[in-house]
Amino acid sequence: MSDVALTGTEDVKKLHELRREELEQIFNAAPFVANLGIRLVTVGPGICETELDVERRHLQQDGYVHAGVQATMADHTAGGAAATLIEPGDIVLTAEFKINLLRAAKGERLTCRSKVLKPGSRLIVVESEILCENEETSKLVSKTTVSIAVVGGR
Numbered sequence: 001m002s003d004v005a006l007t008g009t010e011d012v013k014k015l016h017e018l019r020r021e022e023l024e025q026i027f028n029a030a031p032f033v034a035n036l037g038i039r040l041v042t043v044g045p046g047i048c049e050t051e052l053d054v055e056r057r058h059l060q061q062d063g064y065v066h067a068g069v070q071a072t073m074a075d076h077t078a079g080g081a082a083a084t085l086i087e088p089g090d091i092v093l094t095a096e097f098k099i100n101l102l103r104a105a106k107g108e109r110l111t112c113r114s115k116v117l118k119p120g121s122r123l124i125v126v127e128s129e130i131l132c133e134n135e136e137t138s139k140l141v142s143k144t145t146v147s148i149a150v151v152g153g154r
Helices: 007-027 031-036 069-081
Strands: 039-044 045-051 091-101 111-117 121-134 138-151
Touching: 007 031, 007 039, 007 069, 031 069, 045 069, 069 091, 069 111, 069 121, 069 138, 111 138
Parallel strands: none
Antiparallel strands: 039 045, 045 111, 091 138, 111 121, 121 138
8 A cells, every 4th residue: 555644534544545546556457357247336444335337258168257257356355355454565365264155146336345353463354245236136145255365465
């Protein structure tokens, strides 16, 4: 994250804007994530939300969103949430994750909401929830717990 010392309400807003810009760059720089079409929606201290418009390429053979798409979305969004809490110059890498696929995902859009459960200087634990949505419904389709390692600079 940016090497900026800020205090006060206006400074916190500026820091938030800098972090959002940095996360957008990270999302755009990750070829696999960009290729899937995952978009950053919301970012804040310890939280991150993304969206994906479901296309045919995201489906498995029976017409449901592939588990790998959900796992990637949950993992990368969790990394975004963790990245909001790290020191300038550090990066985050997934150390481990466990996904629970709660129901088959069939819809127009996936929304992933990730929040930090336990921040730490070297390990951050994040929970991601993925909702599958269409015009009438929004259903929780998976939950993921992600352990994120904080490692030294880029």
